[in-house]
Amino acid sequence: MMKKEELIVKNSTEIALETYEMVLENSFISMTAKPGQFLHLLIHGHTLRRPISIASVDRDKNTVTILFKINGSGTKHLADYQIGSVINALGPAGNGFTLEPESSTILLIGGGIGVPPLYNLGKKLVDNQKKIISILGFQTKDYVFYEQEFKQLGETHIVTNDGSYGSQGFVTDVIGSIADFDTYYSCGPLPMLRAVSKELVHKNGYISLEERMGCGVGACFACVIPTDHNGGYRKICKDGPVFHHQEVNL
Amino acid sequence: MMKKEELIVKNSTEIALETYEMVLENSFISMTAKPGQFLHLLIHGHTLRRPISIASVDRDKNTVTILFKINGSGTKHLADYQIGSVINALGPAGNGFTLEPESSTILLIGGGIGVPPLYNLGKKLVDNQKKIISILGFQTKDYVFYEQEFKQLGETHIVTNDGSYGSQGFVTDVIGSIADFDTYYSCGPLPMLRAVSKELVHKNGYISLEERMGCGVGACFACVIPTDHNGGYRKICKDGPVFHHQEVNL
Amino acid sequence: MNSLQVELPGLNLKNPVMPASGCFGFGREYSEFYDLNKLGAIIMKAATGEARFGNHTPRVAETASGMLNAIGLQNPGVESIIEHEVSFLRDYQTPVIANIAGSSLEEYEHVAHSFNETDHVAALELNISCPNVKEGGIQFGTDPVMAARVTDRVKQASNLPVYVKLSPNVSDITAMAKAVESAGADGLSMINTLTGMQIHLPSRKPLLANKTGGLSGPAIKPVAIRMIYEVRQHVSIPIIGMGGITTAEDVLEFLLAGANAVAIGTANFQNPFVCPEIIDALPETLKRYGFSSVQEVVGKGILT
Amino acid sequence: MNSLQVELPGLNLKNPVMPASGCFGFGREYSEFYDLNKLGAIIMKAATGEARFGNHTPRVAETASGMLNAIGLQNPGVESIIEHEVSFLRDYQTPVIANIAGSSLEEYEHVAHSFNETDHVAALELNISCPNVKEGGIQFGTDPVMAARVTDRVKQASNLPVYVKLSPNVSDITAMAKAVESAGADGLSMINTLTGMQIHLPSRKPLLANKTGGLSGPAIKPVAIRMIYEVRQHVSIPIIGMGGITTAEDVLEFLLAGANAVAIGTANFQNPFVCPEIIDALPETLKRYGFSSVQEVVGKGILT
Numbered sequence A, B: 001m002m003k004k005e006e007l008i009v010k011n012s013t014e015i016a017l018e019t020y021e022m023v024l025e026n027s028f029i030s031m032t033a034k035p036g037q038f039l040h041l042l043i044h045g046h047t048l049r050r051p052i053s054i055a056s057v058d059r060d061k062n063t064v065t066i067l068f069k070i071n072g073s074g075t076k077h078l079a080d081y082q083i084g085s086v087i088n089a090l091g092p093a094g095n096g097f098t099l100e101p102e103s104s105t106i107l108l109i110g111g112g113i114g115v116p117p118l119y120n121l122g123k124k125l126v127d128n129q130k131k132i133i134s135i136l137g138f139q140t141k142d143y144v145f146y147e148q149e150f151k152q153l154g155e156t157h158i159v160t161n162d163g164s165y166g167s168q169g170f171v172t173d174v175i176g177s178i179a180d181f182d183t184y185y186s187c188g189p190l191p192m193l194r195a196v197s198k199e200l201v202h203k204n205g206y207i208s209l210e211e212r213m214g215c216g217v218g219a220c221f222a223c224v225i226p227t228d229h230n231g232g233y234r235k236i237c238k239d240g241p242v243f244h245h246q247e248v249n250l
Numbered sequence C, D: 001m002n003s004l005q006v007e008l009p010g011l012n013l014k015n016p017v018m019p020a021s022g023c024f025g026f027g028r029e030y031s032e033f034y035d036l037n038k039l040g041a042i043i044m045k046a047a048t049g050e051a052r053f054g055n056h057t058p059r060v061a062e063t064a065s066g067m068l069n070a071i072g073l074q075n076p077g078v079e080s081i082i083e084h085e086v087s088f089l090r091d092y093q094t095p096v097i098a099n100i101a102g103s104s105l106e107e108y109e110h111v112a113h114s115f116n117e118t119d120h121v122a123a124l125e126l127n128i129s130c131p132n133v134k135e136g137g138i139q140f141g142t143d144p145v146m147a148a149r150v151t152d153r154v155k156q157a158s159n160l161p162v163y164v165k166l167s168p169n170v171s172d173i174t175a176m177a178k179a180v181e182s183a184g185a186d187g188l189s190m191i192n193t194l195t196g197m198q199i200h201l202p203s204r205k206p207l208l209a210n211k212t213g214g215l216s217g218p219a220i221k222p223v224a225i226r227m228i229y230e231v232r233q234h235v236s237i238p239i240i241g242m243g244g245i246t247t248a249e250d251v252l253e254f255l256l257a258g259a260n261a262v263a264i265g266t267a268n269f270q271n272p273f274v275c276p277e278i279i280d281a282l283p284e285t286l287k288r289y290g291f292s293s294v295q296e297v298v299g300k301g302i303l304t
């Protein structure tokens, strides 16, 4: 169940170029959030809330961590929030990743600011004794974040578009070299998700989608994604953001 | 000359009901401000600036003091500004009070939030060896402020509409009892200024006016006041806010 | 009588506050936040004859104190709405208003007629901001003759009171209001969104897939107030006012301008509890400004 | 050629940025803040045949991301403007555009003709958002026939290029634009303000003495962009775009939508330096979005 909650900023750090890690305290959110869910944040002076994924949860400290990149005016303001500020959020929102108890090796494929929800998932999967392989793509070296965190979960490949760090290219250039896996989970820009789901069309996998949102709760029909060519659709905010790759029509 | 300046909030105190005293640091403003001038303050999230009088100046500390009452959303936000915040202002704006070197006894007549500019004037006049008599009107006891400050300048009469402090009634009820004076200066709500200038029509006097403003610099014609019945006018922001009582048509 | 109560054709409202069409779906999502019985009424998302997918995404954009939307009338079609959505809302003691849309006179008639079948829709809100595709895309909402025609046809097809929802994108809103009043409208709903656009600089093209969208939110409130104030002086049917309401003070402003009740759209997205919070704040807000009932405020701001 | 330069009928602009009419007086006040030579051009406050006092106060109100104004064309009359204001602006190397207004065709003609006498006015901006009091208050600005007539008469009375300033309070902005283009307009200026109102709760009446006022500022930007985008596709004369501009990015958005130059109104009140600051930021902003000149951006946002 989603609620409207106040979260207190406990920490905020620029961990890569234009990329911030923010720790937010709220017991309801930290107790109930599942990997893949997001917060719909009210940022002062903005008409619409901003959806940001939950990147990790610390139930002992009653905190959740978000990671965001400055993309426009809202995320810019968010980066200005000081420790102690209060942020209003709807959450935990959306459905989160479906876990597959039968799978033993899991491939995580993240692009840019699509990486955060995969971290929360990866931690959970490691707790469940799964073997994790991660491929993380970034624009350039300056944008790379959470490499160490993912390495602690398992084998991790970094790619950058310009080759300034890790291997050069796209995440799809690495997928072929990965030894067998049972299920993949991917989040990132739409072109990446299209390429990944095409490349891995015969695999079992889930993708997490982004779309501009109005309500964030399923009421306004702003964030739909077609499921077929006959008018079928899902709402990303409510039915997603995670979908089985066969469920939607990218 | 008016400039666009940044002022630093050095102090902010609620000194009476919904009434704040705020000390702002800026050397240009504090060095150049004259009694009766105002600051045109930019308050975050507001399209239009807010005109607020300069209530006193401390040239040693490079500060000016403003006094404001919560009247709507802008003044409400202003009251939330914390020490250390920076406020953008145009100022010192307007023309200020004309001093009359020949006058030796001066009557100050202030109503509510019209009191602040008279304090700055009174201090200046005392420096110039003038005798000051002040009549200050407030709604109720809870709204009374700066009584002690004015008492230090000279004889001071407080009236409240409901008689909860000082004498009961309007400032005009006290004017008759004042021993002779040479010039008066008045600031307050329009009905009060009308009553005062009618009562003192044969006296030499100056009044400070308020009007909703756009630019605050004389360019938009939002804040005009007629001078006669033939289309003559003055701009309160630039030609005022202080006028000789015969100059304008209230 | 409760100080918030409002009586309108077909609608006995416990308070004057309802969520606006398209901003509340069919109530399900918000029913998880609070009890829908709190609301004065519920205006459902637009219904068309058949299911529609609507426009491509992006469908919304943020603007200064407002937003643009181009959802494109996505809905499951009137039959499905009656079967799945009205039946859900039947469990609440809150009147339901069905917003109806179409691309031809026939479609409007069909949708209006379909709602006769269910006993839990109290009134129709006729959304005339749609182009009449059959007659070459002429806007129902900007031509008084067309607006009157669709109003008349819907009135004949339906046994429910009809509130015509006016578009603000017109030179003469009073002419529109008078035309639909003459055609038999039981009430007006105003205003719908102003047509606007945002261009996305990095991609150098309109941000919304549909290019243009409807501007809503606080940005448009002054336009809504002006239009209601103007129309109130020329028609006698009641007005449901909307456009940028976020507080109980805003509700008072609409009532003073001549609205009999109000709807709240965009503000639900910022604060899902905005409707019940405003309803709770209304009695105290009325009192603060010297009123004892909603009824008493209506049109009191009009200088004659 | 300088990357900011723009050539328009009668106007050789060093950059595309000018203060909008009514928001900059006749330049004197802002000349104390910065050198007016920085500006692409200066649009003066409206001139009428005789001096006018305008409306009673209050004349302005704040709204969400915008403001309402009802100044009421206060000005000292065209003769006085030429004698005292144009003569002041003659000292600058910045083209001056005279905004002209009137309550009858004859008054428009008279004002337009008067500006022939001075050699320091480069163009006229024809403000048609005024009611024609002689013909019973019919709006010049909302009727294409009237708009064409006043354009034609002004063109005949004047030897200067005429930019017609369109009102957004119309059902069909393209019809207005085409009508004035056919009548000989050399360019368009758009948009003027949207008519709005605010009701003051404590006094229970419209806040502005004039009741209604013109809505300007960021709130109306999406409406301006939409109208320019639409009109650009149907007329070939240049457009001076305005409505809510506060940043160099906003200027780019207007250019992408099809404006050839821009005017800045309300933003001057918040920041008296807004025009020179935007001008300074433009080269870098153009570069950031991959453009090398203003000229290159115009209309690039239009999808066809």
Ligand SMILES: Cc1cc2nc3c(=O)[nH]c(=O)nc-3n(C[C@H](O)[C@H](O)[C@H](O)COP(=O)(O)OP(=O)(O)OC[C@H]3O[C@@H](n4cnc5c(N)ncnc54)[C@H](O)[C@@H]3O)c2cc1C
Residues within 6 Å of the ligand: A038, A048, A049, A050, A051, A052, A053, A054, A066, A067, A068, A069, A070, A071, A072, A073, A074, A075, A076, A113, A116, A117, A209, A210, A211, A212, A213, A241, C061, C062
């Ligand atoms: C389910 C979900 C999870 C997300 N998780 C993250 C995350 O963990 N970290 C992160 O940095 N970003 C995340 N995003 C993207 C993030 O929402 C946008 O970057 C952000 O909303 C941009 O806001 P802005 O004001 O900075 O940009 P602006 O462009 O000024 O925003 C204007 C409007 O567009 C919307 N918008 C702009 N870009 C996007 C986008 N890519 N997706 C959705 N809405 C957008 C904004 O919400 C706002 O309504 C997520 C998006 C979704 C849908």
Ligand SMILES: Cc1cc2nc3c(=O)[nH]c(=O)nc-3n(C[C@H](O)[C@H](O)[C@H](O)COP(=O)(O)OP(=O)(O)OC[C@H]3O[C@@H](n4cnc5c(N)ncnc54)[C@H](O)[C@@H]3O)c2cc1C
Residues within 6 Å of the ligand: B038, B048, B049, B050, B051, B052, B053, B054, B066, B067, B068, B069, B070, B071, B072, B073, B074, B075, B076, B113, B116, B117, B209, B210, B211, B212, B213, B241, D061, D062
């Ligand atoms: C020259 C001058 C000096 C002033 N000095 C002081 C002072 O020292 N202390 C003080 O408390 N107040 C002073 N005022 C009044 C003060 O400007 C208003 O109380 C304030 O602008 C209200 O803003 P708000 O956002 O709280 O109210 P809102 O009603 O929300 O403001 C909305 C708009 O109306 C304008 N407005 C509202 N009331 C007034 C008013 N009475 N006068 C002018 N504009 C108004 C605001 O500036 C704003 O543009 C002065 C006004 C003028 C013209």
Ligand SMILES: Cc1cc2nc3c(=O)[nH]c(=O)nc-3n(C[C@H](O)[C@H](O)[C@H](O)COP(=O)(O)O)c2cc1C
Residues within 6 Å of the ligand: A214, A220, C020, C021, C022, C023, C045, C046, C069, C071, C073, C099, C127, C165, C191, C192, C193, C215, C216, C217, C218, C220, C242, C243, C244, C245, C263, C264, C265, C266, C267
């Ligand atoms: C996302 C969205 C969807 C809307 N859908 C509809 C609709 O289906 N039918 C309709 O008549 N109005 C629709 N509207 C208009 C609103 O009902 C309302 O008239 C308008 O948004 C102004 O109110 P607001 O400023 O409170 O949002 C929609 C508005 C928004 C923001």
Ligand SMILES: Cc1cc2nc3c(=O)[nH]c(=O)nc-3n(C[C@H](O)[C@H](O)[C@H](O)COP(=O)(O)O)c2cc1C
Residues within 6 Å of the ligand: B214, B220, D020, D021, D022, D023, D045, D046, D069, D071, D073, D099, D127, D165, D191, D192, D193, D215, D216, D217, D218, D220, D242, D243, D244, D245, D263, D264, D265, D266, D267
């Ligand atoms: C206070 C004020 C006065 C105005 N006076 C005039 C005028 O005299 N003539 C005119 O054509 N437009 C006038 N306008 C309209 C502006 O020139 C401009 O078209 C409009 O405000 C939109 O631009 P903005 O949002 O940048 O202010 C005025 C606007 C304001 C705010």
Ligand code: FES
Residues within 6 Å of the ligand: A212, A213, A214, A215, A216, A217, A218, A219, A220, A221, A222, A223, A224, A235, A236, A237, A238
């Ligand atoms: S954002 Fe409203 S339905 Fe998804």
Ligand code: FES
Residues within 6 Å of the ligand: B212, B213, B214, B215, B216, B217, B218, B219, B220, B221, B222, B223, B224, B235, B236, B237, B238
């Ligand atoms: S506020 Fe603009 S002229 Fe005074």
